Amino acid sequence: MRIGYCQTKTYGQSWNEIQFNNTINEKWSTELDLANSYSSTESSSNIFQNNIQRSFRGWGHYYLSPRWKLSTFLAYYDNKDVPEIGQFKSPEWRFALQGIYYFHKTGYTLSTRARIELRHMRNGDDDYENVLRYRQQIKYIKPLNSKILREGVFYAIASDEIFFKSGTKVTGLSFFDRNRFNLGGGYLFTDDIQLELTYANEYLPRDNENQIVNAAALTLTFNNLLENLNKKIHHKPESNANED
Template structure:
């Protein structure tokens, strides 16, 4: 069983892993890029078991000649999700997405439109005061290479994630939380993404804030290590995610409430 000191121990372990990763990446590293990732998520609850989600994403990047992280817009994406909550511990999801890749450093300086389909499962270790989860995702990627031919790439991702509210024991309106995760990517070989089986390692450390129970923002730092045939890459990225739950439903309720109040005021 996990002891009460585990949250502190986990944070210390994550810090040690981060230091080790930065040290190991400093040797034999060919190229380092700075990037900014932005994603807006719209979640809609359908029932106690089902929900949907639409994500809009944009990625900006520096180049080898400039450190400006907004120098190039290298990716835009649209992703549609379906989520099934099997139990309090298991959540199963699938998505279909379109990625407009252009000048992505890890792929190359060419346009590579991509269709992506994924199956995902998340298992939650619910603990008092924090949540530990592990995510398993299998992705099928259909993407165009520099010869204008489409290739199929299979990729498996395994993540472990730690989340702890700072000023409350649960996530709710007005709560700040800390989050840390590490994820490995394994893939099939392809001309467009390289032949290496190990695709990358992604370490993420950040914090979030819930403006309401249905609106939250999360800002984090991400370090990615990408071994490539033509030279390894490191990406240091700032990530900003904004999430809205039941936005249309809440707007309709607000408009209806305002309308009813106006009618009530007229009757007085």
């Protein structure tokens, strides 16, 4: 009897993202994400050895209630040709629908997120395939030096997310796509500027070679950046009424 073993390889990566959020009114907001990812290879442990992906993503958010946030996005991912990690050039357009439910508690926030993605990706034969993927996440946020998130507050983050997908040539035939665990923290410089640094562990089962990714994820977020800059530029100090 012949038994086959699927090899597992481990890579270190760096995931970097900058987010721009803009409030339209009490119910609606928009978001633009710009991201850049790097990876080590079998011959180098440097997590910045190869640029493996660049992307942009435009969001629309609707706040149905204090507990429900509904979102959609359209994104483009430039997946680079990096044979050293078994990745071929695969440009991708992605559309998604998402819902987040928040359990607001005193001193922490727990949320669960469901997302359905339609991925239009180029495979190794230069043909485009549609991949349907479902993602389910649970996330915990804990302010450390306050009971709420506000300016000057450090906070801890922990989350776990599972991914399921349709079987295709470009992503493999397995139904289970990956599991992603995140642990880290963040800091609010102001109510509109925050920085997060987390460790991500990702397990990706594949047809020929499983992968484990250990990544450092850095996210910088700006809320209402243009509006805040405009206020600072056009702000005039009040004149002194008693000035001679």
